[in-house]
Amino acid sequence: MKAYIKSIDEKAWCAMLIGWEAPKMDDNNGKVTKPEMQWATEEEKLANAISKALYVIFCRMDMQEFKRIAKCIVAM
Template sequence: TPKIETEPRRIPKSEFEWTIDEERLTNSNSKASYAIFSAINQQEFKRISKCIVAKKAWDILQTALKEPT
């Protein structure tokens, strides 16, 4: 969620304040997260269920599922 910078914390913007780029990024993240969560089993879901950003979830799964070399 896009944020507004204030001292000393960040406050989420309302959706009406989002720029077109912020809205696109949020929509892309939602689609990617949905695809990831739809494709995994329950054990893998537990590893990434608290991830807000799809890239973080993807990185965790890649690391966890790497075959030992």
């Protein structure tokens, strides 16, 4: 699985290891999630990388396994 995800995108594997959170921005209420239309190019690339990795994982498992891990936040 590691080799396959890394072959798709090295950032995808890194995102699987460290986790991913949507970009934040400062607001009157503190830090809030930044709307996708305001993401910088690098933020979009990282979000795309994690989507690719999750797609690979979800496509490689049966429904029972999917239900077991569906609520997990990070892959490790």
